[in-house]
Each structure stands twice: as C-alpha cells, then as structure tokens.
Amino acid sequence: MSSKVVLITGTSSGLGLAAAVAAAQSGWHTVATLRDTSRADSLRKAAADAGVELDIRQLDVTDEASVAAAIDGVIADHGRLDAVVNNAGAGHFGTLENDTVDDVRQVMEVNFFGVLNVSKAALPHLRASGGRLITVTSVGGVVGQPFSEAYCAAKFAVExxxxxxxxxxxxxxxxxxxxxxxxxxxxxxxxxxxxMETEIAAAGPYAEALNNLVSGFVAELMSSAQTPAAAAQSVLKALTADRPAFRVQTSDWARDFTGTKLADVDGSAVQGLTRGWVA
Incomplete structure (x- = not known):
C-alpha cells in the first residue's frame, strides 16, 4: 500500500482535507491539491496532528494547463497514479429568475468541467495502474433542491x-x-x-419561498450534518474496498434521502417532498 499514490483535489478544508489525512493514515502516498496553496495551513496542521505526511501541490481544476502540470508532476516524481478523488467544488444558492446565466456557467465550470479536466488527464495513468476514479458529488446530484438549481444541475451532470x-x-x-x-x-x-437575511430581502417574489426553505429544510439539514472526518470514511471505503460500489452515500441520512429518488419512478415522491420545503 505504501507505494500506491492518490491525488485528491480541493483539500484546503472540509471533506477534502479530512479525506487527504484519512488516506495518508491508511498508507496511501497522498498528493493533496488545492487551487491556492497559501490556504494550506489548516491542511498542514491536520497532517501534523495526525502524524502523517502529505505531498501538497497546486491544482486549479478549471485550468487545463494547471491540471496537466499537476498530473505530469506526480508521474515524474512518483512514477505512478493509482487513484484520483475529485473533491474540489463550489457551492451556489439562487434561483433561475434571479441568477444570471453566467452564474450558472461558473458553477458548471468548477463542479462539472473541472471534474472532467482532472479525470481526462488522469485516466491514461489509472489505466496503467488498474486504478480508481472517485468523484465526490452530493445528495444534490440525485435529488433536485429548491434554490440550488445550478449546483444540483452540475452534480446531476457529474453523476x-x-x-x-x-x-x-x-x-x-x-x-x-x-x-x-x-x-x-x-x-x-x-x-x-x-x-441569508440579505438574500431573502433581495429575492423579490421568491422571498417567502426562500425564507420557508431556510427556516425549515436548511435548518434540518444542518442539524443532521456529519463531521468531515466521518464523511471522509466513505471516500476511504471507495479507495480501499475490494470491489467498490458505483454509488456510495456517506451516512444513513444520505442513503434514506437519495433512496427516495432512486425508487421514485414518476417523480411524485420527490416533488411532494421538495414542494413541502418551500410551502
């Protein structure tokens, strides 16, 4: 295992940071990448606290030259690439009438095309190693969520x-x-x-629906939140299982939530659920 190399994107904080540390603790030589390496202090501290070493490198998933340089550098220095974890992403909150189309394009650029940039560059090396391509999506890549149209669209596209x-x-x-x-x-x-107060005030005819969503569903979401370390164990499972599943949820909540959609042939269950959030 010590010779196996994994590259993880978006490791400056949260799930990406936790996944990088967990992978290193499990014996992977972990290349932890982030767009802005000046934001790597938390990553370095987490690695030091865990007693592991990380190979920290710059990689901007939206820049094909940056992606190519990072992948080429890993191959030059380590001679192989056994796994990639596409974790880098950007959130967005808004609805169609109030967003610009450029807003939506930017969300797609990071969350969808960024994943393709990294995956395309990595695939020849993953073929050579019989490796793994793992992408962190979201329950929002299965169930469309009000005021997250652009984000969910990008995650749907990735899935x-x-x-x-x-x-x-x-x-x-x-x-x-x-x-x-x-x-x-x-x-x-x-x-x-x-x-959120500013967002609701600026939402015009959508203000009531947004307020209902924030005070209801979003509040429920955050009360169900996992720690990044807990969620990272599912990434580790996909990295290390003998035959990983295609779709891996990080919690019982996520399994129940996505299960609503995956068993919803005509869409009525999901629409009944999400309409309730804004009612």
Missing amino acids: GYMESLAPVADKLGVSVSVVEPGPVASEFFGNIGLD
Whole structure:
C-alpha cells in the first residue's frame, strides 16, 4: 500500500482535507491539491496532528494547463497514479429568475468541467495502474433542491457522466465511483459567502419561498450534518474496498434521502417532498 499514490483535489478544508489525512493514515502516498496553496495551513496542521505526511501541490481544476502540470508532476516524481478523488467544488444558492446565466456557467465550470479536466488527464495513468476514479458529488446530484438549481444541475451532470463512463472504464480496468455526502459541518456554506437575511430581502417574489426553505429544510439539514472526518470514511471505503460500489452515500441520512429518488419512478415522491420545503 505504501507505494500506491492518490491525488485528491480541493483539500484546503472540509471533506477534502479530512479525506487527504484519512488516506495518508491508511498508507496511501497522498498528493493533496488545492487551487491556492497559501490556504494550506489548516491542511498542514491536520497532517501534523495526525502524524502523517502529505505531498501538497497546486491544482486549479478549471485550468487545463494547471491540471496537466499537476498530473505530469506526480508521474515524474512518483512514477505512478493509482487513484484520483475529485473533491474540489463550489457551492451556489439562487434561483433561475434571479441568477444570471453566467452564474450558472461558473458553477458548471468548477463542479462539472473541472471534474472532467482532472479525470481526462488522469485516466491514461489509472489505466496503467488498474486504478480508481472517485468523484465526490452530493445528495444534490440525485435529488433536485429548491434554490440550488445550478449546483444540483452540475452534480446531476457529474453523476450522469460517471454512471455512463463506469462500464467503459471498467472494461479497461479502472473502477469508477461517486460518493454522495449529505450535509457536512464544514466551511462549504461559509465559502459561498451567503448572508441569508440579505438574500431573502433581495429575492423579490421568491422571498417567502426562500425564507420557508431556510427556516425549515436548511435548518434540518444542518442539524443532521456529519463531521468531515466521518464523511471522509466513505471516500476511504471507495479507495480501499475490494470491489467498490458505483454509488456510495456517506451516512444513513444520505442513503434514506437519495433512496427516495432512486425508487421514485414518476417523480411524485420527490416533488411532494421538495414542494413541502418551500410551502
């Protein structure tokens, strides 16, 4: 195991940071990447506290040259790449009439095209090692959520792409999985830069629905939040299982939530649920 190399994106905080530490603790040589290496202090401290070493490198998933340089650097320095965990992502809160189309494009650029950039660059090396391609999506990649249209659309796209890619990659010896967290107690919401009172005041005709969502479902979500370390165990499971499942949820809550959709042939169960959040 000590010779196996995993590259993880988006490791400055939250689930990505916890997954990098957990992988290193399990014996993986862990390349922890982040867009801005000046934000790596928390990552370094977590590694030191856990008594593990991380290979910290710069990688911007939206920049193909940055992705290529990072992957090439790993191969040059370590000679192999056995797994990739696509974790980098960006949140977004808003609804169609109040968003710009450019807002939506930016969400797709990070959460969807960023995943493709990294995966495409890594696949030749994962084929060579018989490796694993793991992508952190979200329960929002299964169940569409009000005021998260752009974010859910990006995560739906990732899930559809990876579900379609999985049998093709498997034929060539590469295992493909998606990890679906529910709410995680991390800096994710803070990183969006939301002031909910301001958002509600600016929501116009959507203010009542947004207020109902925030005071009801969002509050319930956060009360069910896992720690990043707990959620990271599901990433580790996908990394280490003899035959990992394609779809891995990080908690019982996430399994129940996604199960509503996966058993909902005509869509009525999900629509009944989500309409209740804004009613």
